[in-house]
Amino acid sequence: MQFIDLHKQYDRIKEDVQKSMEQVYRHKRFIMGEEVCELESRLQEYTKVKHVITCASGTDALTIPLMAKNLTRKNAVFVPSFTFFASAESITLAGGTPVFVDSEWDTFNMDPVDLEKKILSTQQTTDLEPSGVIAVDLFGLPADHKEICKVADKYNLFVLEDAAQGFGGNIEGKKAASFGNIAATSFFPAKPLGCYGDGGAIFTDDDQLADLIRSIHIHGQGVDKYDNVRIGLNSRLDTMQAVILLAKLKIFDEELERRNEVADLYSQQLEDLLEIPIVPNGYHSSWAQYTVKAENQDQRDTIVKALKSQDIPVMIYYSVPAHKSTAYSKKIKVENDNLRICERLSSTVFSLPMHPYLEKHEITKICDAVKKSIKA
Structure with a gap:
């Protein structure tokens, strides 16, 4: 996968x-x-x-x-x-x-x-x-x-x-x-x-x-x-x-449509388990990533570990927000509560495989692995 x-x-x-x-x-x-x-x-x-x-x-x-x-x-x-x-x-x-x-907590933006x-x-x-x-x-x-x-x-x-x-x-x-x-x-x-x-x-x-x-x-x-x-x-x-x-532009709109289908399949299976991404009315996402929120960092780490043990690729964007990076943290003073949503997102989000060629059975496998890790 x-x-x-x-x-x-x-x-x-x-x-x-x-x-x-x-x-x-x-x-x-x-x-x-x-x-x-x-x-x-x-x-x-x-x-x-x-x-x-x-x-x-x-x-x-x-x-x-x-x-x-x-x-x-x-x-x-x-x-x-x-x-x-x-x-x-x-x-x-x-x-x-x-x-x-x-x-914003809901949109990540x-x-x-x-x-x-x-x-x-x-x-x-x-x-x-x-x-x-x-x-x-x-x-x-x-x-x-x-x-x-x-x-x-x-x-x-x-x-x-x-x-x-x-x-x-x-x-x-x-x-x-x-x-x-x-x-x-x-x-x-x-x-x-x-x-x-x-x-x-x-x-x-x-x-x-x-x-x-x-x-x-x-x-x-x-x-x-x-x-x-x-x-x-x-x-x-x-x-x-x-x-x-x-060459890719010729199939781009078709791929975007399929990305949205993949996102819908994820959301249908995960909405009762995790906080799924939202798309506000009038908006259309290109789904560069399908990113969900765990309850806390411990739960995220448990899920990520479980998925990787089953060879399911998963990524964390972005575990270190820019203001906490080595390049900026010593140069820019930030009050502890000024970027609190950003910091909560960094400690709870993770991204699942997302591309137009994901099969339904692969999405089900991924979602089942998430369910089992949460229940465990």
Whole structure:
């Protein structure tokens, strides 16, 4: 049993991938080939966003827009602590200062109420200037972008949507990666839409910002290739990864539908045993992960141990929230009760296998193992 089954997926796209790879081998444009431009165009059509710029990783997709904002240490960017480290790391890499925000218990995503509290606290107790928000779509579920943007607009902050896990999700038909002022996604292999290496993309309707990003992601180049007008990065998606993504896009919506079927099967069997993930009305999750909550850390550890003993893969995202990481814990002072939901989540959640190729009997096996471990 696979936590994410890339083998079965490849069997579906193998012929398409091999044929397209042969074309790349023939034209030899391994960097910025025509397939990269085609992918950006397809992503524009999918998200209905005006500009899509591919890059070398999801982390770069977050960092580059922040670099375009010319952040300094005094620029505070608000970010959830219960997320992958890159969401906060990108702020530091771009020169800004992350300020951590608590999560909602039900959705795992940034709490808009706590966001406003953190903005006010930052204004009143620090020398930092509130400048932006990174709203993360965790585990496939889009964040509460309506309320987050309302708070951001009130304090004149930019919003960067981290759709690394949320790509494919939507709110009332509006696609993830189209919220806020700018958005970023990751094509890491484990993501709902993943390549066979690192890759990412940046999305915006802002013409001026798009021009800046196109410059930054290729060494800060100007009109002339060798006229570098700013400091940038070497962050381009290679052509072979674009080929993989183009093939996967053809079956993406079908896979998303199946992911939702898998999630429903899990929920039907687990709802009386554990706290299952919710999808608010009007929201559609891409189910990057199927994440449940145990009653406490001891129960979680018992269940995880039992599943692994039966060769059922299980993961814990994220046992160490960003504010408690070695990189940030000594630099950023956090009052004990300021991120209490985040810390409870870190000690109780675990994720079960999630991919479009899970069979019903496999889901039943997983759920039965969970039931037995709880009863024991």
